[in-house]
Amino acid sequence: AQSVTQPDIHITVSEGASLELRCNYSYGATPYLFWYVQSPGQGLQLLLKYFSGDTLVQGIKGFEAEFKRSQSSFNLRKPSVHWSDAAEYFCAVVPNYGGSQGNLIFGKGTKLSVKP
């Protein structure tokens, strides 16, 4: 079945440590790929997106993500996590049906906690 999978429900990292959040998708053609962040009680903010071209995408707040076609993955990374990065992170895709785009489909989210 077509889906967006975030395997980790909850991750805890120490402040200053590196971070990688996983996202896998199962759509035939390469979809459009997004990462959003949601702070408690807030809406979703776009961190970065991939449509085509360079597979390493830079986003806001020091985040980056790498698209790997062979693995159907779009993992989010940050070299050094700050306490303010504690939030929930959502991977999302817009399926690409040969030029006709579908709706934005969200993964179930990964909650990030940051230890002092």
Add this chain to the structure above:
Amino acid sequence: NAGVTQTPKFRVLKTGQSMTLLCAQDMNHEYMYWYRQDPGMGLRLIHYSVGEGTTAKGEVPDGYNVSRLKKQNFLLGLESAAPSQTSVYFCASSHGQGRHFGDGTRLSIL
């Protein structure tokens, strides 16, 4: 800039009551969306609109109706609220593939 504004921010309803959630955007976007967010479920699309006067069903449309009479506004209606509709509702707008989200409406149905 206000971006996407949702009203109200919180509401408690009794089963069977009706209400309308309002979404307003000031970015002149053609596309608008209503999502619901439930724990462990991510965001699921309820209805969306590709332009003034048009609406379409999303993934979970049952129990909801929408209207897009003006380009800047997208209304979500619950005709007869049910406890299963307790959720956080997010409106979003876009002119391309990204989405701009409002801060959400937390709705509880007792």
